[in-house]
Amino acid sequence: MALAVQVKIRRLFAAGVLALIMLCGCSGKEKKNFEAGKALLNEGKYAEAVDAFDKAIDAHGSNNIRGLEIDILRYRAEAEYRAKDYKAAEHSYKLLTSADENRSEYLDMLSIIYTKLSNTDMDINIDNAIDMYEKAAKQDDKSELHINAGITIVQYYEDMYDKKLDNTYLDSAEEFLEKLLKETDRKNAKVLAVYAKHMSKREDYDKALEAVDEGIALLEKKKLNKSDDETLKSLMFSRGSCYEYKSDYNKALEAFNAYIEKYGEDDSVSHEEAFLKARIR
Missing domain, CATH: 1.25.40 (Serine Threonine Protein Phosphatase 5, Tetratricopeptide repeat)
Known part of the structure; x- marks a missing residue:
């Protein structure tokens, strides 16, 4: 009986060691692909970076967005955006907001993405971008990314004016610029530069x-x-x-x-x- 117990213990121990090896292998593969993705992103190889980040996420093997997977998703979203795959980037940032719906970084990036998709995606227009921008503004984080999100909206209106020569677009651009000037208390040189051109x-x-x-x-x-x-x-x-x-x-x-x-x-x-x-x- 004692021998049978010892055999069972050895088997359980071997199974535990095997599981640990598999877990460590998965973690190693995850981190290897994550680091490879970051290197590719820095090299400007955005599509290849997305593939590497996808492999890292697959290796993570969790259905929950947590821990290292959040970092991988953030990098994947950036790579997708830089590759101008705005629909894919939208999906990634939406996943990130499901983990932290009030994080201004995600909201501002969605605002920029919605601006890029306006007039190219039937389900998205500039109002969606503005709504996301205003939601980010409520977080009281006037980072450079938030300023860039606002300027992207202004540039959308000015581009539409150049295409259609409709002064209502210039009016909308000026109205939004006035909002930016007020938010920054006229203390942001980049906003002032855009306002000067306008x-x-x-x-x-x-x-x-x-x-x-x-x-x-x-x-x-x-x-x-x-x-x-x-x-x-x-x-x-x-x-x-x-x-x-x-x-x-x-x-x-x-x-x-x-x-x-x-x-x-x-x-x-x-x-x-x-x-x-x-x-x-």
Whole structure:
């Protein structure tokens, strides 16, 4: 009897060891594919990254969205978005919101995705994007992603205006920009840069220049990252353009020269410089 018990114990122990080996193998496969997916994402190989993240999720083997699987889903959603597979990205972010429905990151990304899908998906329009943006705004997290979500909506309206030449789209863009300015208390240079371009399009160059000056003043007070530098570049170009449209050619040339001194020449600014020099003569 004692021998039978010992045999049973050994069998149970062997089965436990086998199960542990299988579990560790699964975990190792999961992490291996996860790390491979992140590397592919960094290399810009978005479709391949999605495949790797899918394999990691399959290896996870859980029906519940928890633990490491949430991280994998977040990376997969980003890869799908960067691959411009917006429907797939929408699905992934919806899964993520089922785990945390109030996380602003997921809501803002859904807002951006819905904006991208507007006019291409019969079930989605710009109102869906705005609803998601406003839900994210209630979380009181004014991150750069949230600002980008708002700017994406503004750009949608301006693109629609360019296509249809319907001023109601410009009105909607301006209304949403005013909302962004209020939310950021006019303390976000990127919003001010977009507002400056918008007011220039509406031929209100004084308001555009006011926004340019505010934006540049904000950036002068901080150490610039890549995004800040792109914003400053936009603001400096807008300054020259506004003065040119106001027929103040000397100030316009001065502004474009400052732009060239900082960022070098490109086709657009070289054209403006040549035009202005001809006018001043």
